[in-house]
Amino acid sequence: MSLAKSSNDSQPSREEIYQAFLRSLRRRRGFGIVFMQSPPAEAKRIIGRVHQDLPQKQIATLTLNEPIDNLYDRVKNILDRDQLTILFIQGLEKSLEAYIKPGYGGDGDYYNLDTVPTILSHLNQRRELFRDNFPTLCFVFVLPAFAIKYFIRRAPDFFDWGAGVFDFSVDIGANGFSDNVIQPGQNNINVGSARPADEEIDYFKQALQRQREIGDRVAWPTANRKGEADSLSSLGNAYRSLGQYREAIDYLQQGLQIQHEIGDRYGELASLSSLGGALYCLKQYERSIASYDQAIEIYQELGLDQAALLSQMLINRGNALKSIGRLEESIKNYNQALAIEPNSDQALVQCGDALNQLGL
Numbered sequence: 193m194s195l196a197k198s199s200n201d202s203q204p205s206r207e208e209i210y211q212a213f214l215r216s217l218r219r220r221r222g223f224g225i226v227f228m229q230s231p232p233a234e235a236k237r238i239i240g241r242v243h244q245d246l247p248q249k250q251i252a253t254l255t256l257n258e259p260i261d262n263l264y265d266r267v268k269n270i271l272d273r274d275q276l277t278i279l280f281i282q283g284l285e286k287s288l289e290a291y292i293k294p295g296y297g298g299d300g301d302y303y304n305l306d307t308v309p310t311i312l313s314h315l316n317q318r319r320e321l322f323r324d325n326f327p328t329l330c331f332v333f334v335l336p337a338f339a340i341k342y343f344i345r346r347a348p349d350f351f352d353w354g355a356g357v358f359d360f361s362v363d364i365g366a367n368g369f370s371d372n373v374i375q376p377g378q379n380n381i382n383v384g385s386a387r388p389a390d391e392e393i394d395y396f397k398q399a400l401q402r403q404r405e406i407g408d409r410v411a412w413p414t415a416n417r418k419g420e421a422d423s424l425s426s427l428g429n430a431y432r433s434l435g436q437y438r439e440a441i442d443y444l445q446q447g448l449q450i451q452h453e454i455g456d457r458y459g460e461l462a463s464l465s466s467l468g469g470a471l472y473c474l475k476q477y478e479r480s481i482a483s484y485d486q487a488i489e490i491y492q493e494l495g496l497d498q499a500a501l502l503s504q505m506l507i508n509r510g511n512a513l514k515s516i517g518r519l520e521e522s523i524k525n526y527n528q529a530l531a532i533e534p535n536s537d538q539a540l541v542q543c544g545d546a547l548n549q550l551g552l
Contacts, residue, residue: 206360210238213358214245217278217330223323224330225353227340230360231399232282235334238360239280249277256283259290261310264318267326280332285339287311289402312347319350337361337419361422393430399423418459421450425463432470440470461490465505468512477512484509503529507539510546519546 216226230238243251254266263284267273291309308316315322322331335343343351400423424447432440444467451459468483484505491502510525526543529536 209358209360210241213238214242216355216358217242217249217332218246220330220355222330223327224355225350226330226332226355227343227351227357228280228332228334228360229337229340229357230334231336232334234360235280235282239334242278246278250275251278251280252276253280253282256281256286259287259311260284261287262314263311264314264321267322267329273326274328276329278330278332280334282334284311284333285336288339288342308346309342312342312350315350316347319353323353393427393434396423396426396430400427417450417454418456421447421454421456421459423447424450425459425466428463428470429466432466432473435473437470437473441467441474444470457490457494461487461494464490465508468505468508472508472512472515475515477516480512481509484512499532503533503536503539506532507536507542510539510542514542514546514549519550522546523550 213226213228228235228238239251239253242249252270254270256266260266263281267279270276270279288309288311333343340357400420424443428440428442428444428447430440431437431443444463448460448463448467450456451463464483464487468480468487471477471480471483488502488505488509491505496502506525506529510522510529513519513522513525523543523546526539526546529539530543533539
């Protein structure tokens, strides 16, 4: 099971994925294995939320800061282990990075190499020990995409015991692009996270470096270029939240170029909307309008049905139009937003201001 996409190929929101993830953890009694695809900062927020939403569960996190060959003993040595019901495990990908080598013609060939990372061999061989000796524990492995691929192909016995992959790298929210489509100037870094934006920048720079290094060494370039594009766009949003708009624009444009080349239309939509906001903050209103035009066009092309997302983009476009005196056009955008969300205070206020400037 994967919640990356639903059966009609539309992408579920992070909230929908989270609620499915929460149901899986709530219903589980005893031993289990769950895989969670997420960057560390987002994982921290999700784990904190799980603590709040499942107070009846005893939850802990095992963070691995260096490569290991034996996870069983690490878990066995946890104090009060028998009292735990959920154990999040972060950092296991560090035990896989040393094994990344060039592939031989494609994604599948790369994973058919004879070498199996020691930690994955360990998990394959000891899965019954995990089940028999940790009968109360549900293991949640928090991993990046490349590590999930490793488990699927090089530790299939262990992976098959899992309850699926919950992919929190999806950017589209139930009410829009919750992390990317926002009002110009608004902070948009991991809502609910305690991690400051400068730490986010450090994290995504390291992630970008890893993506580029891995991209030179493995044989699945399209998937890895998406990871590179996501890191570039996340860097752009981090700089934007700090008010460093020129840096934000530079990274967003780099990410956008890759997203266009690999056909990631959802990524293009998110990046174009963020780019429009950064350009607006630098008073580059014409370019901001052009970015929102492209974003709205992609929204329509994808056939999305997300009222708050479209309404916010129309309001943002209207604000840019109003800033260069194109008041009638801005009012049209505000009215379009109000037709979608009649109770939008933001659209009402901005529309009223434009009408006032026209003397109406």
